[in-house]
Amino acid sequence: MIRFSNVTKVYTRGQRPALDHVTLEIERGEFAFLVGASGSGKSTMLALVLRQERASSGTVYVLGQDVSTLADRKVPFFRRQIGVVFQDFRLLENKTVFENVAFAMQVIGQPRHSILSVVPDVLSLVGLDGMGKRLPHELSGGEQQRVAIARAVVNRPQVLLADEPTGNLDPLTSEGIMAVLDRVNQTGTTVVMATHDVGLVNEMRRRVIELVDGAIVRDESGGRYGAGYVGGGRRP
Amino acid sequence: MRFWFVLTEIAAGFRRNMTMISAVILVTFVSLASVGSALLLQMQIDKLRGEWYGKVEVSIWLCPVQQLGGEVCVDGPVTQDQQDAIEARLKSEELSPYVADYTVETPDEVYADLQDSFSDADWTGGVTVDALPPVIHVKLVNPEDYQVVEEAVNGQPGVYLVRDQSELLSPLFDILAKGQVAALAVAGVLMVAAILLITTTIRLSAMSRQKETGIMRLVGASNLFIQLPFMLEGAVAALLGSVLSVAALWLVGKFWLVGWMSESFGTLLSRVNVSDVFVVAPWLMLLAVVLAALSSVLTLRRFTKV
Numbered sequence: 001m002i003r004f005s006n007v008t009k010v011y012t013r014g015q016r017p018a019l020d021h022v023t024l025e026i027e028r029g030e031f032a033f034l035v036g037a038s039g040s041g042k043s044t045m046l047a048l049v050l051r052q053e054r055a056s057s058g059t060v061y062v063l064g065q066d067v068s069t070l071a072d073r074k075v076p077f078f079r080r081q082i083g084v085v086f087q088d089f090r091l092l093e094n095k096t097v098f099e100n101v102a103f104a105m106q107v108i109g110q111p112r113h114s115i116l117s118v119v120p121d122v123l124s125l126v127g128l129d130g131m132g133k134r135l136p137h138e139l140s141g142g143e144q145q146r147v148a149i150a151r152a153v154v155n156r157p158q159v160l161l162a163d164e165p166t167g168n169l170d171p172l173t174s175e176g177i178m179a180v181l182d183r184v185n186q187t188g189t190t191v192v193m194a195t196h197d198v199g200l201v202n203e204m205r206r207r208v209i210e211l212v213d214g215a216i217v218r219d220e221s222g223g224r225y226g227a228g229y230v231g232g233g234r235r236p
Numbered sequence: 237m238r239f240w241f242v243l244t245e246i247a248a249g250f251r252r253n254m255t256m257i258s259a260v261i262l263v264t265f266v267s268l269a270s271v272g273s274a275l276l277l278q279m280q281i282d283k284l285r286g287e288w289y290g291k292v293e294v295s296i297w298l299c300p301v302q303q304l305g306g307e308v309c310v311d312g313p314v315t316q317d318q319q320d321a322i323e324a325r326l327k328s329e330e331l332s333p334y335v336a337d338y339t340v341e342t343p344d345e346v347y348a349d350l351q352d353s354f355s356d357a358d359w360t361g362g363v364t365v366d367a368l369p370p371v372i373h374v375k376l377v378n379p380e381d382y383q384v385v386e387e388a389v390n391g392q393p394g395v396y397l398v399r400d401q402s403e404l405l406s407p408l409f410d411i412l413a414k415g416q417v418a419a420l421a422v423a424g425v426l427m428v429a430a431i432l433l434i435t436t437t438i439r440l441s442a443m444s445r446q447k448e449t450g451i452m453r454l455v456g457a458s459n460l461f462i463q464l465p466f467m468l469e470g471a472v473a474a475l476l477g478s479v480l481s482v483a484a485l486w487l488v489g490k491f492w493l494v495g496w497m498s499e500s501f502g503t504l505l506s507r508v509n510v511s512d513v514f515v516v517a518p519w520l521m522l523l524a525v526v527l528a529a530l531s532s533v534l535t536l537r538r539f540t541k542v
Contacts, residue, residue, distance in 0.1 A: 080456035092448060107457035109238045155455065
């Protein structure tokens with residue numbers, strides 16, 4: 001589903017690489033955590049998967065395609081198979097919950113009748129039944145993130161990328177979000193979540209890929225947040 | 237669905253960007269109005285040229301009986317042989333491509349003409365038939381080829397002088413042509429301003445909707461779909477400007493050209509009229525769309541990054 005083969009990413013020539021010879025494979029239907037301190041390369045990995053960035057060397061395969069050779073004009077169609085969620089939700093303030101989710105379908109040209117039938121289902125999946133008419137500012141942070149997740153999965157992507165989705169939320173709300181992501185995963189969607197929330201990772205007991213300075217230092221299924229990881233600092 | 241979506245996006249862009257959009261409309265309006273004026277002026281020039289040059293002719297005055305002194309006609313009045321030679325020259329292979337037709341007016345006819353045209357003037361009484369030369373009136377295929385005929389005929393035995401009536405018209409056309417150049421120059425400067433303004437408007441609009449376009453890009457909306465509302469926004473504003481310019485030209489045509497000019501000049505001048513405005517109109521609208529498209533390309537290249 002997602003395969004990194006000896007991938008290096010250098011943003012500025014002469015600087016330390018953001019990713020350093022990373023090789024990795026994530027299978028269909030998996031739920032994987034990317035953990036590590038800020039600047040360890042988690043977001044770079046997600047950007048490479050989304051083809052927002054291109055690898056400096058090595059190849060990145062997503063859904064069977066080498067994304068570095070993907071033509072620019074094909075990128076939009078490629079992205080329709082991938083959903084993304086961010087720490088800051090990125091909802092449109094002047095649109096209702098329903099419209100925010102419907103927006104993702106409108107802009108790729110989905111017909112009206114399918115929008116009307118799909119959006120309520122997805123809102124129900126993320127636990128926002130009956131809140132379609134609310135505006136984002138009327139919602140709590142957790143609810144806003146649920147809207148963002150609904151928008152990310154409404155086009156039934158095969159992969160869901162989540163970049164620190166609980167970064168702005170309290171622990172209890174975060175658990176709720178994790179439950180939603182878990183539910184999305186249960187529908188067969190591969191979920192890759194970058195985080196440094198120790199508690200959540202330990203509780204979920206899923207695959208954990210740990211990055212330090214752009215290199216994978218640990219990759220274990222059913223893992224915990226790194227044993228050597230102490231309070232957000234880097235390993236010595 | 238998509239169509240309505242794009243429409244609502246454009247409407248939203250207009251609401252958000254009202255002042256800039258108004259500026260775009262006004263600048264395109266004024267610039268296209270000057271382009272339109274220049275085009276109408278050109279049509280006016282063409283009409284006058286066609287009408288007046290169609291009437292003008294080259295007159296070859298032959299030597300009269302009366303002695304003139306100076307260097308011409310030293311051999312006395314034109315002889316029949318000389319006149320035949322000149323006529324043969326006009327019919328020759330060298331000149332026939334330029335000469336449409338010619339007529340010969342005898343001194344008697346010239347005299348009658350003179351009496352007719354200037355019957356009120358007292359100086360005509362002193363003119364005798366003897367003093368008048370025969371005149372050959374030459375109609376040219378193209379009035380601008382006057383030089384060719386003049387060079388071929390002038391200085392021939394029996395020729396007194398060659399006159400081109402179109403010479404009298406050239407100062408007028410000079411003035412009209414200068415006016416046209418001025419209108420085009422103003423139009424050029426204003427069009428550059430229009431492009432810059434449309435560019436800025438599109439950029440502002442795109443910036444104010446960065447969050448939306450960012451989301452669109454993430455969920456896989458195509459580049460064209462993302463850019464279309466911005467492009468159309470510029471295009472619609474420019475088109476509105478062109479509609480205003482057509483309306484303005486029409487008003488000027490109706491109330492100034494037809495109203496005032498008719499009163500002042502009557503039917504003396506054939507003029508561009510209101511219907512000519514509608515000949516120019518499609519070109520102005522096309523120009524507006526080209527302006528907007530050019531600006532879009534300039535601006536949105538930056539936004540095509542995936």
